[in-house]
Amino acid sequence: MEAFTLEKVTELRSNISNLEKEVSTLKSTTSTSEIEIEQIRNKADTVAKSFLILEKYVNINFMGFHKILKKHDKNSPSHACKQFYINRMHNQAWVRGDYSDVVVRLSAIYSALRNDHAAEENKDASQSFLRSTTKYWVRTEDVSKVKYAILKHLPVFLQKTSTGESDSQLTNSVYFDNDQLGE
Numbered sequence: 170m171e172a173f174t175l176e177k178v179t180e181l182r183s184n185i186s187n188l189e190k191e192v193s194t195l196k197s198t199t200s201t202s203e204i205e206i207e208q209i210r211n212k213a214d215t216v217a218k219s220f221l222i223l224e225k226y227v228n229i230n231f232m233g234f235h236k237i238l239k240k241h242d243k244n245s246p247s248h249a250c251k252q253f254y255i256n257r258m259h260n261q262a263w264v265r266g267d268y269s270d271v272v273v274r275l276s277a278i279y280s281a282l283r284n285d286h287a288a289e290e291n292k293d294a295s296q297s298f299l300r301s302t303t304k305y306w307v308r309t310e311d312v313s314k315v316k317y318a319i320l321k322h323l324p325v326f327l328q329k330t331s332t333g334e335s336d337s338q339l340t341n342s343v344y345f346d347n348d349q350l351g352e
Contacts, residue, residue, distance in 0.1 A: 170230060174263035177223050178271075184216045185274045192281045206282055213278050217317050220271055224313050231264055272316055276325035285324055 195201050238251035258264050307315050
């Protein structure tokens with residue numbers, strides 16, 4: 170499992186690097202056609218779908234092992250082993266893998282294809298605004314699908330922590346500036 174997952178994630182990161190090169194080449198040319206942009210967008214969609222398939226594969230295998238161990242402990246209570254193996258699985262790279270860089274890099278590619286411009290941080294501006302909140306519950310297995318659907322249309326905002334780090338997995342809010350959701 171671990172070797173297969175590592176191979177696929179390495180392949181995904183390589184494909185993303187190739188897409189980033191294509192996007193930078195596209196931005197350096199003065200005349201870009203809509204067809205070229207659409208081709209790169211299709212490649213980005215393919216990479217993102219491959220990532221979602223890999224994540225589903227990992228989740229299904231983890232749940233499968235979990236259910237097998239639960240059944241074993243139920244049928245053989247004197248030889249319980251579920252907790253031991255679950256703890257070992259949680260330490261495996263294929264289970265605890267942090268793939269937030271894939272999400273952030275895909276977001277940057279889509280943002281470049283949309284021709285988004287980075288906003289500058291205004292430290293002097295007051296941060297008061299009227300906030301209206303709507304919360305949606307998303308099943309754990311669908312979080313990446315939702316992130317992917319959003320990043321195709323909005324950039325991932327990396328919020329800096331007190332230590333200066335940022336992590337896309339910590340970001341779970343989307344803000345719009347008007348009721349028509351235009352901004």
